[in-house]
Amino acid sequence: MKLNIAVLAGDGIGPEIVAQAQKVINAVATKFNHEISYTPALVGATAIDQVGDPYPEATHQICMDSDAVLFGAIGDPKFDNDPKAKVRPEQGLLAMRKKLGLYANIRPVATFPSLLDKSPLRKDIVEGADLLVVRELTGGIYFGEKGRSEDLKKAFDTCTYTTDEIERILKLAFAYAAKRNKRLTIVDKANVLATSRLWRETAQAMEPDYKDIEVDYMFVDNAAMQLIQWPKKFDVMVTENMFGDILSDEASVITGSLGLLPSASVGVHTSVFEPIHGSYPQAAGKNIANPVATVLSAAMLLESFDLLEEAELIRQAVNKSLEQGIVTEDISKEKPYKTSQVGDWLASYITG
Ligand SMILES: NC(=O)C1=CN([C@@H]2O[C@H](COP(=O)(O)OP(=O)(O)OC[C@H]3O[C@@H](n4cnc5c(N)ncnc54)[C@H](O)[C@@H]3O)[C@@H](O)[C@H]2O)C=CC1
Ligand SMILES: CC(C)CC(=O)C(=O)O
Ligand SMILES: [Mg+2]
Numbered sequence: 639m640k641l642n643i644a645v646l647a648g649d650g651i652g653p654e655i656v657a658q659a660q661k662v663i664n665a666v667a668t669k670f671n672h673e674i675s676y677t678p679a680l681v682g683a684t685a686i687d688q689v690g691d692p693y694p695e696a697t698h699q700i701c702m703d704s705d706a707v708l709f710g711a712i713g714d715p716k717f718d719n720d721p722k723a724k725v726r727p728e729q730g731l732l733a734m735r736k737k738l739g740l741y742a743n744i745r746p747v748a749t750f751p752s753l754l755d756k757s758p759l760r761k762d763i764v765e766g767a768d769l770l771v772v773r774e775l776t777g778g779i780y781f782g783e784k785g786r787s788e789d790l791k792k793a794f795d796t797c798t799y800t801t802d803e804i805e806r807i808l809k810l811a812f813a814y815a816a817k818r819n820k821r822l823t824i825v826d827k828a829n830v831l832a833t834s835r836l837w838r839e840t841a842q843a844m845e846p847d848y849k850d851i852e853v854d855y856m857f858v859d860n861a862a863m864q865l866i867q868w869p870k871k872f873d874v875m876v877t878e879n880m881f882g883d884i885l886s887d888e889a890s891v892i893t894g895s896l897g898l899l900p901s902a903s904v905g906v907h908t909s910v911f912e913p914i915h916g917s918y919p920q921a922a923g924k925n926i927a928n929p930v931a932t933v934l935s936a937a938m939l940l941e942s943f944d945l946l947e948e949a950e951l952i953r954q955a956v957n958k959s960l961e962q963g964i965v966t967e968d969i970s971k972e973k974p975y976k977t978s979q980v981g982d983w984l985a986s987y988i989t990g
Contacts, residue, residue, distance in 0.1 A: 639672045639673070639943060640672070640673045643677070643706055643707070644679055644703075644908075645660070646679050646710065647678070647681075647684075647710040648684060648711050649682045649684055650711055650714065650917025651919075652711045655913065655932040658929035658977060658978065658984070659708060661985040662952055662985055663936050666951065669989055670947070672948075680697055681693055681697055682730050685697065685730060686725055686727060691725075692728075692730025698734070698738075706908060706909055706942065708939060709912035709935075710917075711913065711915065712727040712731050713728065732781065735775050736776050738910065739906025740905040742773070743772075743882065743904075745773060745882075745899060745901045745914055746770050746900070747770070747889040747892060747893060749766065750898070752961040757894045758891060759869075763868070764893075769869065769875060770814055771886045772875065772876040772882070773879060774807045774879050775905075776803075777878070777879060781879075782797050797878075797880075798833065799833045808840065809844070811876035812844065812848045815848075820851050821852045822853050823855075824837065824841050824876055825856050825877035826855065829857060861875070865888055869892045886914050897931050900931050900933075900935035902938045902939070909939075913932045929966070930956055934953070934956060936952065937949040937952040952988065959984055
């Protein structure tokens with residue numbers, strides 16, 4: 639197969655982790671005879687510094703013209719620590735999601751058998767946990783009207799959802815539940831928020847079309863607790879943008895590190911494959927960040943083109959590396975491997 643992948647490495651650890659995912663894709667391409675080409679493009683703080691725009695039109699065109707996008711991370715402390723900055727790296731990520739129509743972010747969370755003792759949660763709690771967070775990605779408070787009063791003493795962010803937006807993400811979540819264990823948890827704050835009540839009303843209206851799916855509704859505060867108290871009770875969890883953002887970072891604790899969780903952002907135009915974590919600026923340039931989340935995102939990318947054997951081989955390589963202790967310092971303080979060493983090991987396992 640021929641694939642043209644847009645590569646948006648971004649900021650902080652972005653370039654280091656994306657380079658490992660590319661090594662792994664290249665190894666798979668060699669083994670299975672695929673022709674992969676990459677088109678790099680600017681995003682985030684790097685793009686602001688170079689061209690003054692966190693998601694330049696040229697980058698958008700490259701994404702639109704690609705078969706898929708491999709994304710690293712964006713964000714830089716020089717913006718995080720300047721609340722008055724007019725343009726921010728995160729606007730680039732949000733603009734990309736909006737312009738590419740990426741309304742769903744699929745975040746699988748499953749424990750790795752060899753890492754059960756790496757979670758701060760008890761082994762009997764996390765063993766066998768396997769859930770899917772379906773996060774709405776182009777609506778809600780991240781995209782609503784926001785502003786400051788003239789005297790600067792008041793600020794606001796608005797959370798808006800339409801039934802169309804809710805229906806399309808719920809449809810996808812029901813479909814995932816149908817393919818998995820037929821349980822769907824809809825997470826909201828319907829006891830307080832009007833948008834959540836619209837989510838609940840819309841979901842209730844859809845339920846009769848999915849009679850074989852067991853649906854339950856849970857308030858987000860309760861969900862935050864149950865997720866780490868009884869992670870195994872969840873199959874598919876669907877929720878709005880900000881709740882999904884927060885709950886999926888929380889869910890990474892089940893697996894042992896935020897550096898392990900991949901995601902696929904899908905929707906109208908091309909799809910973007912990205913780790914769930916951010917640019918981890920403290921690690922930038924040190925070759926210590928865990929590349930596994932990005933490598934597993936690459937596996938999701940290949941899977942989206944029905945390259946199932948290829949994706950499975952990447953997952954097998956990752957499992958083997960974890961079993962054999964070829965891991966970065968977030969997993970093993972005693973004998974940490976460098977980011978690039980993990981990438982090299984995975985690539986050579988794949989090519990055999
Ligand atoms: N999708 C994206 O590009 C995202 C960007 N950000 C941005 O990233 C910057 C840093 O944000 P933070 O809140 O510190 O979140 P972060 O996800 O970058 O890091 C939080 C913590 O998670 C751990 N971690 C994250 N990625 C890791 C990896 N690959 N290997 C090992 N450990 C890892 C580290 O302990 C780190 O201190 C900010 O500018 C933020 O806006 C945050 C989240 C997502
Ligand atoms: C800038 C944020 C919206 C990014 C983030 O935290 C995420 O997508 O997980
Ligand atoms: Mg996040």
